[in-house]
Amino acid sequence: MTSISKIAEMANVSKMTVSNVINKKYSKVSKKTRERIEKILEETNYTPNLFARTLKSNESKIIMLAIPQTMENDPYKNKAFNNPFYGELINSIEYNLRKSGYFFMFRFINGHEVLQKLIINWNIDGVIVLGAIKHEMDTIFKDIKVPSVFLDSYIDTDDKDVIVTDDEQGGFIATEHLIKSGRRKIGIVVSSLKDIGVASKRYYGYKKALKKYQLPFDSKKVFEGFPSLEFGNQIGQYIKEHKERFDALFVYSDIMALSMINGFKNHGIKVPEEVAVIGFDGLYIGELSEPKLTTVKQDITLKGEKAVNLLLSKLNGQSVSAEHHYLPVELVIRESV
Amino acid sequence: MTSISKIAEMANVSKMTVSNVINKKYSKVSKKTRERIEKILEETNYTPNLFARTLKSNESKIIMLAIPQTMENDPYKNKAFNNPFYGELINSIEYNLRKSGYFFMFRFINGHEVLQKLIINWNIDGVIVLGAIKHEMDTIFKDIKVPSVFLDSYIDTDDKDVIVTDDEQGGFIATEHLIKSGRRKIGIVVSSLKDIGVASKRYYGYKKALKKYQLPFDSKKVFEGFPSLEFGNQIGQYIKEHKERFDALFVYSDIMALSMINGFKNHGIKVPEEVAVIGFDGLYIGELSEPKLTTVKQDITLKGEKAVNLLLSKLNGQSVSAEHHYLPVELVIRESV
């Protein structure tokens, strides 16, 4: 491995001069020296050691995507990333970071870890946090001293940068669409309502729509769970047994909605004739289902891009005060309602 | 930020003693000193700077997942990670690395980059390469000097560690299952056959099965493309127009198979009655489709685990000679054949 000092030796100059050439501080180097050094750099295939650079400059160019792991994260037990949402988001974040010359570190953070430790460990320049909930701000995300952007997080603090989809509005238009299509007995499927997050915001939107159209809210029509064949079958069976009480379901994610539709099929419930189903996300797989999934679409790729851009503007000091962005949602009507 | 020297000052000892306590080299420190230092470490919430450590020790604990980007990788144009395969794999790799105390860096590598540069940049301890093809070994993956594992890569070198699914066997049993179910006019859909890779191996298996059962091979029944609504519709239309020539399709991935089934629906082709479809991967979404997708299942989570374990065994010098692993496939019969 060629180091600066080796290059300096070969070129018969000081390390500083080499460093100046590498960092393109050309005003400090004569053209002749510069060209001689550049040639050697080229020949020796010099590659800087970014650890050394970071140690000195305190700029690592590493951005971390941190996902708090709320439940068991052994992928054998919980394939969290079954949901293509994650792949699409990660794809976008990696691309946008790389385009700007940053490196992408990715990590689930379990409840016992404190993100700030990892940040110091690696001199992380900035952090994108996905799906944080309020109480985690006092534990996992305590004392984060680098620029950070909270994605899909409802953390109830004004001084943090936050990007979310307009989840409440999304829940509202989903439910409103069901109502406008003539449904009156509308259930909802979410992950967990224990904490305020994406799921509960969409749930608020659901309740808001019911209220606006003077439909009664019934807590027995609220189902909490995670996408799986079992859960879909369970809800399918329940609705089969209480058919008179349901004519529609708002499901808070597409992957979950497809799981529900599957459960309905298994129990002979016709979608949308007997029970209409509307999802949330607008994933590609929703276009492939039978019936094709009506859903509330969010632009996941854009979300990743926004997160990176906001973070980088923080890093560059272009944006100082905290920003809160609400990304728009869009109703996509297909066949399941 | 507390550094070792600050701690040393507070404890009235040398930096070396602090370092020994941090690294649990207890034989070199008296119990009394050790406890005093540990208390200070605790109180000051000391976190080591891993850049400094790496600079000295040359062990970064960073593992990189490198994916060569064969085509345009702007996620606005090509949502590569639409395929939940990637999410599941990344999930598993991250988990298994973290469990072993490693950090996970993730990056697409475009054709102009050389991975070895990135490795030197970051002192990467090891690399997992996903989906490399032969000629990339002379460009992108030239001169990799750290332990590396090639996943889903057919690179034709004995001295590299390789983990692949038994793709040829998978293609064979998929096609054989179609034949045994009475189909004789079997097409195949793959990504690209230009290079030897996962797609072409599955294609060889397809040809092998045709041969074994003395069915003619017809190059007009081979379709190359990428999963999208358009491609599904295109194939749907083609098969509609040449209905007499098809009664089954082996599709090299589940996400692509679902795209085909969608195209068939749009053109009124009944699956499996008119054309049977078998996929490859065994993703969750295949259980949700209509009809449920018959497929060749691979264990993606296991694949990620194997990749990490093999790489770590290389790092620890437990495994010296190159290993080639073939992961088993399994026929999962559902409804689409």
Add this chain to the structure above:
DNA sequence: CTGAAAGCGCTTACAG
């Protein structure tokens, strides 16, 4: 059991 010192590969005031 403990310390002083060198060194990993870089950058950056400072001096000339």
Add this chain to the structure above:
DNA sequence: CTGAAAGCGCTTACAG
């Protein structure tokens, strides 16, 4: 325009 030197935070022979 160029160099000598200090220093980023750590580890590691070496000496006592």
